[in-house]
Amino acid sequence: MTPDEFDTLVAAAYRRIPARFRRRLKNVAVVVKDEPSAEQLARGHVPPGGTLLGLYEGRPLTTRSVFEPFAMPDRITIFQGPHERLSQGPEQLARMVEDTVWHEVAHYFGMDERQVRAAERRRRQ
16 A cells, blocks of 8 residues: 555544544644654563554643643654554455554543553444
């Protein structure tokens, strides 16, 4: 898949986040990279041989204060290579991208990994 085609999948997945949540996403950059760097793997606590589909880097909304000065944008990175290697076709790839975008947005809203996984199980039902 070309980078532009993958970007289109990510944009479509972002648009499927309910509007009431998208409106609250402030100062967040959603970017696509080919592969996670060694530093990103370390920040994501990925064991050797593992990979990341996405990574949220920033300060979750639940820990912010209105008294804080301007901050650089938070960043949600979606990694194309791992998605393509793990998917078994275009439909599964689109679903994986949607799930990853949703997962990383949940981190922005302050959910830890355990809470995100529980919400993902509820979302699938």
